[in-house]
Amino acid sequence: MVGARPARRVPRLGRLVLHHRRDLHHRRRRARRRAGADQVSPPTRVVTRVPKAKSPFFDLEGRRALVIGAEHPHGAAIARAYAEAGADVALAALTADEAVVRARAVQREVEALGRKGSTYVMDVMLGKNVEVTMRQIAKEMGGLDIVASCPDLFLAKPMARTSDTELARVMQANFNSQYFIVRHAAEEFRRQQQPGRIVLTTSVLGTRGLPNTTAYAAASGAVVNLVRSAAIEVAPDRIQVNGIALGWMDWMQDRLSPEDDEAQRAVRFTALRRQGRADEVGPLAVYLSSERATRYITGQIFPVDGGLLLHL
Numbered sequence: 001m002v003g004a005r006p007a008r009r010v011p012r013l014g015r016l017v018l019h020h021r022r023d024l025h026h027r028r029r030r031a032r033r034r035a036g037a038d039q040v041s042p043p044t045r046v047v048t049r050v051p052k053a054k055s056p057f058f059d060l061e062g063r064r065a066l067v068i069g070a071e072h073p074h075g076a077a078i079a080r081a082y083a084e085a086g087a088d089v090a091l092a093a094l095t096a097d098e099a100v101v102r103a104r105a106v107q108r109e110v111e112a113l114g115r116k117g118s119t120y121v122m123d124v125m126l127g128k129n130v131e132v133t134m135r136q137i138a139k140e141m142g143g144l145d146i147v148a149s150c151p152d153l154f155l156a157k158p159m160a161r162t163s164d165t166e167l168a169r170v171m172q173a174n175f176n177s178q179y180f181i182v183r184h185a186a187e188e189f190r191r192q193q194q195p196g197r198i199v200l201t202t203s204v205l206g207t208r209g210l211p212n213t214t215a216y217a218a219a220s221g222a223v224v225n226l227v228r229s230a231a232i233e234v235a236p237d238r239i240q241v242n243g244i245a246l247g248w249m250d251w252m253q254d255r256l257s258p259e260d261d262e263a264q265r266a267v268r269f270t271a272l273r274r275q276g277r278a279d280e281v282g283p284l285a286v287y288l289s290s291e292r293a294t295r296y297i298t299g300q301i302f303p304v305d306g307g308l309l310l311h312l
Contacts, residue, residue, distance in 0.1 A: 057293040058286050061086030065146035065289065066137055068092040068122060068181060071099035073251045073278040074201060075150030076106045081282025082289070083109070087146065088116035090137050095121055116141075124151070124177035131184045138188050146289045147185040148199040149178050154252070155216045167215050174202070174219035179226060182241060186234045195238040197289045200227055201281070204245045204305045220245075224301055231299030240298035242288045247305025250275040271307025280304060 065082045069075040070091035079089050089110045093103035103119045110117035120137055123129040138144045153173035155166060178200050189196030205213055206220030227243040234241065248270060281304055287293050288302070303309055 057290050058085055058283070059292075060146070060286060060289060063087040063145040063289070064090075064141045064143055065148065066090045066092060066134070066141075066144055066185075067148045067150065068124065068177075069094075069150030069152065069201075070106050070119075071096075071102040072150050072152040074152070074246065074249070074281045075148070076102070076109075077278035077282040078148050078150060078199075078201075078285040079106050080109055080113075081279075081286045082146070082148075083113040083115040083117070084282075085286045085290075086115070087289075088141065090118045090120060090141055092120045092122040092133065092137070095123055124180065125172050127180040127183070130177070130180040131187075134181075134184045134188055138192075143192050143194075144185070144188055144196070145194070145291075146197045146199070147181065147188075148201075148285055148289070149181045150201045151177055156212050157215070158212050159214050162215050170215045171219050171222075174216070175222040175226070178202075178223055182226065182230050182234075186230075186237065186239050189234075189239050190237050195291060196240075197291070197294065198230075198239065198241045199285050199288050200241070200243045202243055202245050202301075204247050204303055204309055206245060207301070208309060227301060228299045235298060240294055242294070242298060243301040244281060244284055244288070245301050245303045245305065246276065246281065247303065247308040248275050250277055269308060269311035270305070271310055274306065276304060276306055 060082060063082075063086070065079075065087045067075055067079040067082065067089060070079050071093045079091055082089050089107075091103045091107055091110075093099040100119065100121060107117040107119045118137075118140070120133060122133040134144075134147075151174050153170055155162070155170045157166070182198055182200070185196065185198050200223055202223040203216065203220040205217040206222075206224040209217045223243065224245070227241050231241040252275070284302060284304060288297070
């Protein structure tokens with residue numbers, strides 16, 4: 001029809017809604033830009049370090065430990081393990097200057113773990129010296145809960161070539177000293193009227209001998225029976241005594257003569273085909289020193305020997 005007005009085109013409703021949504025989206029985006037929130041960085045991942053919960057069987061929190069012989073590798077390892085488990089640690093070394101220096105180095109490691117550490121000199125060859133020094137340490141620490149003894153005087157000689165002086169020194173250092181330590185540690189625990197844990201270290205040669213180690217093996221065997229007998233004697237006072245028997249450890253390599261077939265066989269016959277490390281002694285000492293873990297364990301010798309006794 002001429003002069004008729006063109007029909008109005010009505011947009012689809014869907015398209016109107018679509019444009020409306022896009023417009024709304026852009027308006028909101030512009031508003032965020034004006035507010036400075038247009039560039040939103042992804043959320044930062046916050047890593048919170050949660051302290052590992054200690055197993056109750058390896059928890060020495062609040063305990064007070066004395067490690068005698070801390071200048072030796074296994075003594076130092078036990079002291080570190082005690083500190084890692086939460087104990088305050090006193091370290092006792094022999095009178096030799098180099099022994100005290102090594103013990104003080106261990107003390108710094110203990111303190112770096114957030115525990116109290118202290119170093120003392122203890123002449124373990126005489127019972128009276130052990131008694132006086134242990135009493136002093138207990139007073140300064142406010143008491144003792146754990147005493148670990150870690151002597152290490154080795155002698156490899158045939159009996160025919162071992163002098164009386166050498167025999168006496170090996171027995172004094174490896175057995176007599178531990179006898180004095182057990183006796184006076186038990187006295188200290190009784191004085192405090194509380195339970196106590198005593199851990200002695202010795203050698204697997206105390207249960208299996210090798211040629212040319214007779215004096216050393218005899219002293220080690222005496223410690224084995226000291227653990228068993230003392231455990232019975234002090235049990236009524238809630239004191240428990242256990243021992244750790246070491247096999248061939250990595251710091252003992254210089255003790256083995258290449259010409260000594262029996263000694264070299266001991267290394268070859270270790271089931272795990274390697275020498276032990278000092279840090280493999282510490283966890284067992286912590287376990288044996290835990291009040292909860294050792295409620296029903298006393299008078300026992302635990303070998304840390306990689307299976308050496310299986311072949312000797």
